[in-house]
Amino acid sequence: MIRKSFLVFVLLLLMVLPVIGCNGEEELDLDEVKEELEPYMTQRQMDIARVESFLEKAEPRDVGMDEEKLYNMVHNLHFNNPYNVVSMVILKDDYEVLEYYAGRHREFAQNSVTKSITATLMGIAIEEGYIDGVDQKIIDFFPEVEDMEVDANLEKVTIEHLLTMTAGFQWNEHDVPYNLPSNDYTAKCESDNPISYILTKPIEEEPGQNWCYNSGQSHLLSIIIERATGMDTMSFAEEKLFAPLGMNLTNVSWPRDRQGYHFGGHGLRMHTKDLAKIGYLYLNDGMYNGKQILSSQWIEEATSIKANAPRRQYYEDYGYQFWIDSYEEYEVIIAAGSFGQSLYIVPELDMVVAINSFLKSSDQAPYSILTTIVDSIE
Template sequence: MDQEKNTKLEKVIHDDYGNIEGIIVQKGGKNVYEKYFNGYTAENAIHVSSVTKSVFSALMGIAIEKGYIKSVDQKVLEFFPDYAVQADEKIIQGVMIRNLLNMTAPYKCQSEPYEEFFASDNWVKAALDLLGGKENSGEFRYAPIIGTHILEGILAKATGQSVLDFAAENLFSPLGIHVHNVVLRNKEEQMAWYSKVENTCGWVVDPQGINTAGWGLTLTPADMTKIGQLYLNNGMWDGKQIVSSEWIAESTREQSRCVQWGNIAYGYLWWIIDGESYAAMGDGGNAIYINTKKKMVISIASLFVPDAKDRIELIKKYIEPAFEDCE
């Protein structure tokens, strides 16, 4: 990348994307750009918000490949045999894992009751209590916390391990990613972690010690890039198949469509950008972007701000054109 393009990109970041903490661009498996901002360094992990969902998607694929879970068509309630379903709530019995992964599960609420959910002493049960309703339309309903936390409960029950132990053994350790559990003791700590956490590392757990699937994970830009490169490599890492290529193909193709947010396609906890690219995206502008045709991985770690400017626009308009010819 020549200095003129470098200067132009960093001016755009400074002027319009001032909450960015770090960017790494890989082309063909090699770093072609790495830059940190706002006093951050390569060692600083940051809360990546909903990027957590896409990382968790990999864990679900691994669990299915290893036989802990039969398939995405397995019914959710099979994993919670003691959960009591009310007589007028039969719709919940038909909800499958697939519906939670592609955001087509039905819920009794129009928007997630965050305070009620976090105040409960059992987040999985609280999430199950909100699942269902009168109609199972199969339409896209983005539930950033409820559905994904049910998936965490499923993974823990299916494997007989804590989610972090399963992740460490099967995903994090092979990639050299180091994460520990974090306990948040009250609402104030939960809100602070979601919106202000910086210079720390870990993965939030609920009152039962189950890690959050929809948020709560901190990663460095290098960690994010490893996840992206793993997916670009169709699940291979250092000659070992970490995630099956079949799962990567299924989870990164259109499984549903979010009409209300620009008619964007959704896979299994991944956003599908176009025919050659997909991304993990989180509040504040965190992103892991993979372009399969150009063999590029772009990771952007950002401090939380409300209504952060679109990172895909930044990537498509400025970052990709600057690096797509790098060898």
């Protein structure tokens, strides 16, 4: 009886093996995969968001990508859902080569990807002369510190220290759960006076010496942009970045703190394709539709290694609110948010990948998706 059951099992296994890949995932015929995915990779999924394509479309094979590998990856993401990816846009060689939407979402919370966009706005504000430069002292923008008890080292802190998260403030954002009031990020968000909460923190280390993840520093950047330009950060972004990139502004929102300032380190919501436009801007030295929106010099500085973050789990090198990493021989510029919001820029491959996910853990990131995409390039 046991022997008969074993033979039946072997026969069934032999029938199944031809359709199972070496990685344990089912390998389907490419045409079948495309047919199954078609409802999730078409313009219909974007109608509700009223998002238009901004580049010509091309098939992955037209830009040297292995379609079978690429579509099998998307098929696995959709039907097995290992990362809860809800949308993805891939740009390569000035073409839109793939887009995927699990649902008809108008916008996505970008979490800490917001930091990279705030830094981008800082670059524009400096370029247009609202701010002297990254070496300007932040106390120039906070006259209220005269009525606060602040660390003497505060007068040494510059905008560049905020951009690189090296201001030296005492700050604990990662070692304490976000749902506890002792987490500095949470306390800052719930404070009636976030400016005072951040600026009255002790400065434990000499500014510029060591890196510490600090969303409060990113928030100060947003406040400085508003105070320097006379426009709230969202209005400045709409005029100087979002509208020039052709974004549908009904898909963009940005909450404020209790003092009325837009959060500089989180909260921005936008469509995945609009996130891809930010990456495309960096990929093309700040040019979009023949117009210089962001200076190429700023992009070079923002995406150069300014600090080392050895305690960060996934990436170690940091620029101006961007992570800098590599895969194989390729440099990768990364804007990363909790729960899987990711913007990957790979200059040597002329490629941008924008991903929005709803991961269960803030400590995860779908970096393996990027590596699979890079590996698909023939």
